[in-house]
Amino acid sequence: MTGLRLLASAPTAALRGARFGGDEDLDEGGRRAALAMSPPGRGDLWVCAPSRAARETAQALGHSAITEPALADPDFGRWDGLGLDEVTVADPKGLQQWLTDPRAAPHGGESLARVRERAGAWLDAMARQRVVAVAHPIVVRAALTHALRLPDESVWSLEVAPLSLTRLTHRAGRWHLHFPAAP
Incomplete structure (x- = not known):
């Protein structure tokens, strides 16, 4: 049995403002929250998405993580940098x-x-390792959808908050969602 922890990166101004994409530093609140967080457990390997927010989250927890392109934020194309309200007006059907x-990728x-x-291919490649991975909440949602063998549409059924920690174990050829006992 192995353990993999998926840590959603701390908040940025774009995340708080419901903007698509962008590669920003953590905002002050996100930095403080990450610094105050307890370490997420043992990981022989720390990896992070290529975003500044993911890298800075790992650094706030005292780790220099290896950049993993498979954990990159989605490419939002022409919506990149736009707020949800702007896209609602400019491209409601999309x-x-x-x-x-x-x-769809309108x-x-x-x-x-x-x-x-x-994200799922990367996750499966990590099945035999102890890993802590830091990525944007939507990438964590996508990885969990894969791990739990849920339909693609289920990505919206999973709520992943910034700095939330999800633990997966791998045994008998499949991923298992691990709920630890309360302290």
Whole structure:
């Protein structure tokens, strides 16, 4: 049995402002929250998405993580940097399509199904290791959808808050969601 911890990166201004994409530093609140967090447990390997927020989250916890491209934030194409309210006005049909069809990429970027494929392939490659991985909450959602063998549409059924920690174990050829006992 092995353990893998998925840590959602701390908040940025873009995340708090419901903006698509962008590669920003943690905001002051996110930095303080990450610094105050207890270490997420043992990991022989620390990896993070190539975003500044993921890297800074790992650093706040005292780790220099290896950059893993498979954990990158989704490519939001022409929506990159726009707020949800702006996309709602500029491309309401595209937004509705993106929210209801995980294979859709009306923004010209990457579909959520594709994010799941790449994050899931990486996850499966880590099945025999102890890893702590830091990534954007939507990438954590995609990885969990894969690990739990849920339909692509289930990505929206999983709530992943910034700095939330999810532990998976791998045994008997499949991933298991681990709920530790309360302290």
